[in-house]
Each structure stands twice: as structure tokens, then as C-alpha cells.
Amino acid sequence: MAAINITNVSKIYAGGVEAVKSVSIDIADGEFIVLVGPSGCGKSTLLRMVAGLEAISKGTVEIGDRVINDVEPAERDIAMVFQNYALYPHMTVYNNLAYGLKNRGTPKAEIDARVAEAARMLEIEQYLSRKPRALSGGQRQRVAMGRAIVRKPAAFLFDEPLSNLDAKLRVSMRGEIKQLQKRLGTTSLYVTHDQLEAMTLADRLVVLNGGQIEQIGKPLDVYHTPASTFVASFIGSPAMNLLRGTRDGNQLHFGSQVLDLGRAPAFPGQVTVGIRAEDLRIATPGEQALTLKVDYIEELGAQRLVHGTIDGKKLTASLSPEIEIGETMPLTIAPERLHFFDADTGKRLAQPFAVSEGKRVERLEIAGA
Amino acid sequence: MHRTKLFDHVILMMGVFFMVGPLLVALMTSSHEAADIHRNGLQILPGGHFIDTYTTVLTKQGGFTGKITGLRMMMNSLILGIGFAAGKIILSMLAAYALVYFRFRFATITFWMIFTTLLLPLEVRILPSYEVMNTLKLTNTYTGLIVPLLASATGTFYFRQFFKSIPDELLEAARIDGAGPFKFFIDVIVPLSKTMIAAIFIIMFVYGWNQYLWPTLMTTDESFFTLVRGIKQILLVWVGSNIPDYNEAFALAILAMVPPVMIVMIFQRWFIKGLTESDK
DSSP states (O other): OOOEEEEEEEEEOTTSOEEEEEEEEEEOTTOEEEEEOSTTSSHHHHHHHHHTSSOOOEEEEEETTEEOTTSOGGGTTEEEEOTTOOOOTTSOHHHHHHHHHHHTTOOHHHHHHHHHHHHHHHTOGGGTTSOGGGSOHHHHHHHHHHHHHHTOOSEEEEESTTTTSOHHHHHHHHHHHHHHHHHHTOEEEEEESOHHHHHHHOSEEEEEETTEEEEEEOHHHHHHSOSBHHHHHHSSSSOOEEEEEEEETTEEEETTEEEEOSSOOSSOSEEEEEEOGGGOEEOOTTSOOEEEEEEEEEEOSSSEEEEEEETTEEEEEEEOTTSOOOSEEEEEOOGGGOEEEETTTOBBOOOSSOOOTTOOOOOOOOOOO | OOOOOHHHHHHHHHHHHHHHHHHHHHHHHTTSOHHHHHHHOOOSSOOSOHHHHHHHHHHOOBTTTTOBOHHHHHHHHHHHHHHHHHHHHHHHHHHHHHHHHOOOTTHHHHHHHHHHGGGSOGGGGHHHHHHHHHHTTOTTSHHHHHGGGOOOHHHHHHHHHHHHHSOHHHHHHHHHTTOOHHHHIIIIIHHHTHHHHHHHHHHHHHHHHTOOHHHHHHOOSGGGOOHHHHHHHHHTTOOTTOOOOHHHHHHHHHHHHHHHHHHHHHHHHHHHHHHHOOOO
């Protein structure tokens, strides 16, 4: 058990490609951190640098109070779970679990005890004498987890461990990983490209893009206050609607359609406006509205996703299935639910409708034009 | 499922006839007397001298010096075949391991240099090799027979391709589990290569067993003669009115076939797996 401090870490490959650019993350003891981002964002590289499978080009990584830049992977006191499990195919499950301990010269009795304990925890006791090929995907994943657990490491590193499982199993394994980590209290670093996995597992999540950190924060904070358009479109499903808008006094123009904000926010004329699909609602008669031209709908059961266009720009709204869908729909949104981003840099602009602390403001009625 | 029809059986029977037929003729002919064979040609029915001939071949002291028996030759062949196959496997596995897992400079060029020697048959370098062995005074030794043939481009190539197909994560997992290069090789690579080793072993054993030119060059001492040379030796006595011991030559040929056939039969399950299996 230990904290992990990643300080200004960069990875520069031969040829000058910078896969990770000066990343700093401080991970508290026992924290579950998820690195999330699209493929090629450097999240796996970062994890592999912590694991010692890739050399660290610049910066330092500390586990506990020890700088481990030049320490062999085996000496770093970490355990890793791989995407394809990486079980030794010729060894039984027992030997797979015990191999790392044997190499460390752990006494036989202790190996037995630890393997038995991990097997019990993961409910793989009856498979201990089997070879990995005789196991299903989920069972193999458990064995891979077991191999990490028996080592009692300072930190677990997960490299997309659930990507090879089918959807249903993924959900249940996700729950198990979360529970296990809480029970063991081991610091964990988890890499995934699946934002849902990131949201559900993380104590804090780190959104990476192009080798740089876009945002670090608690899942809900990241969801509700994305730091950039990239985070806004990456976290959450369906992705946040991003529309180019022009502010004119109190009004926000989306092409020919207008939303009155009630007051003048202090930012330049051109902005990118972010709208969560679930923040849109049907406008009551007489209320100001944006007119959505409906293209198609997606039924999700609990809600219905309505895809359409506002003045030629794509927009998705999440509505109750009870609402009847016409060819056009009048939609409205409370101004404080809008997200504003700089039109050029994509960075978040200060929320002009600051909600006072501790008070959940109902949707503001927008004064009729 | 395809239902076996008469035609399929015909094809199979023809296969059996063409492949087993000559062997049967050799076996049957070897049980006749030499003079009989000389007069009447090849035989398809058993003669009455099966046991005599094979006992003679295995135990009679023959050859120029009159000191070498069939058993001795068979032992020499086995030493050559097994030493050759085992040595090649060890050497080419280590070479391939270095080529795949150690990123040293020029690894790819080194590999292609090794690989191109595949194109060169042994005979191309047979004189220089002989010269080297002669200078080292290794003619007429097992070392001299085996060692110069050990470097194997084929073996290195097969093992390299095989090692490349082993997922990198296995190496990474082993590194995190605290296995060094040597431990990883012994604990993971060797057990995983089992079927591959069996396949290469068969190929190399048969290749070594059938070596003719190199043993002929390297050994003048008859106690190092191999079976393959022995067969030739029997037929060399055709001087004056001597009739070569055809029966013994045939018997020896049959005997020379037994060990490779057995090796193939024993290892064939692994052999097929090694060449076709892709599940790692």
C-alpha cells in the first residue's frame, strides 16, 4: 500500500514522437484512479512506465517514497493485469498464481496460504489444477486478478482488463473489481478507453488526450464541469452536444435560432455551447424554444434519444418515452445548465450563471421574448 | 461428414501399395540368400534365412579391418542423429531467443544473414569445414562428426517465428513476476516450445541419421562408421567373382529405417501439433 506520485513524466520515442507530455498525477494511498482517453492518447504508455515495462524519458515516478525510474519491474512492488490476461498457458492456475511468489523465494507454506486465500476471494478454488485454456474468459480474468492479488503489492495496474469480455460479463466483473479494490484498499491505476467503465470505477479519473492531461477529477465533477470540449464529448453517453453559438447581448444565436439567457455573460461573441442531452426538455407553450428537426430516434427503454438538427447542426436530446415525437420538437434548457467553451481553444469558460453553494436551483423560467 | 466411398479406398490402397510395397520387397528379399537374389532378382515371398541374415548383419565383424558390426554402426548413427538433433535444437533455440528477445544492434541483419545461409547446402562449405576439423584434430571423433553441422538456419528460423508468435504480455507478466531472462527461457519459453521442439527433433534426427557425405569425409576409422555408410560398404566388395551380400545390404537398409520410423511414430502427435497449432 502506497501513494504514487507521477511528476512531469514524458515519453519520447526514438524519432522524437512524444507519446506522453509532461504528465503529473498524485495518487493517494488506496485511491482508484482511472486513466481514460481515446486510443493513442498515451494512457497505456503512462501505465507501462509506472510498471517499468517502458523506460521513463523525463520526469519521475515514485511509489511510496521511493523513486522507481530505474528499478526493475519485479522490484517495484506492483502487480499488473493485462488485457489478454497473459496467463502462462502451460502452467496450472495454481502455478500461475504461485509463479511470482516462487521467484521471490517465498516459503512454500506461505505460497499455499496466499494462493488459497486469493482463490477463495475470487471463487476460482475448483479450477486451481486446471490449465488456462480450460477456462472461460471470465475465469481467466479472475485468475489474472488472482495473480495480482497474491503478491500483495503496493499498487495494482490494470491495462484494459475487461476489453476482451462480453458486455454482460464486463458489467459484473467491473463491479467485482471495484469491490475487491475497496476491500483490499490497494492503490490502483486503471487504463480504459471506455468512459462508462471509467465513470463507474474511478475515485478520480484522468482524461488524457494526445499525451496530455485534459482533466483530473471525481467522475461527477468531470461529468458536470468538463474542462474542455474534448472532455465534454468524451465523457458521458450520448456525448455532450457541442454547438457553435454567437452571443449578442442577452441572447445566444444558433444560426437563425435564438435563446434568451436573461442576462449578459462576460465572454466574447463566439462560443462553443455544450448541452447535455438529458438537460433538454420540451418547451411548454409560450416558452421560448429551439426547434429541433427530428431525424431519427433511438429507444433505450428508460429514455429515448432523439437525434435531429437545429439550424443544420446536429443535436441529440434524451427525452422520456412518453413524450410523443413529432417532425419538429420545441426544446428548451435552463441557462445555468449550459456549458460554455472558448470557440478557439475549446477550454471551459467560467460559468456565468454561478449556482450558489448547497442550493439546487430549479430550472429558471426564461422570460418570454 | 464425408462418407467414405469405394473410390476413396482405392486411392488409399494405391498409396499403401506404392509406399509400403518397396519396403516389403526389401524386407522379403533380405530373407533370401545372396546367390539366390543374384540369380532370381528381387523377391516378394519370404525366404528361409530371415534370422540368419539379421543376426549376421548385426553381429558379424565386417568391414575392411574386420572389426565393425551392424550394432556398432547403428549406435554410431544414433549418436550422430540424436546428438545432431539435440545440439541443433539447443543452439537454434538460444540463437532465436537472443534474436527475438534481446534488442541488440543489427539483430535483424544478423537474422537475415543466418537466414540466407539456408540457401547454401552443406556441400558448399564441406571442404573448409573439413579443413577446420582436420586442423583441430577432430577427424574420427563424434565431436567432429556432430559439431560442424549444428548451426542451423532452419531451426533458428522456425524458433524465431514461433517465439515471435508468443504474446509480448507473457514476457511482461514474467518480468513483473520477477523472472530474469534465463528463468523466463526455462520456465516459459521451453515448455511452450515443446511441440515445436518435437517437430524440429524429428526433422533434424532424420536429416542427421541420413547424413552420408560428411561422415564419409570425417571418418576413416571404421569404428565411427554409420549405418548409411555401412550399406554402401557391403556393396563395394564386388571384385572378381565375389557376389555382394545383397541380402545383408537389404537387411541393413531395413534396419537403418527402423529408428527414424520409430521416432516419427513416437513424436508424431506432437509433430503435427507443433507444425499446425496456433493456440498459445
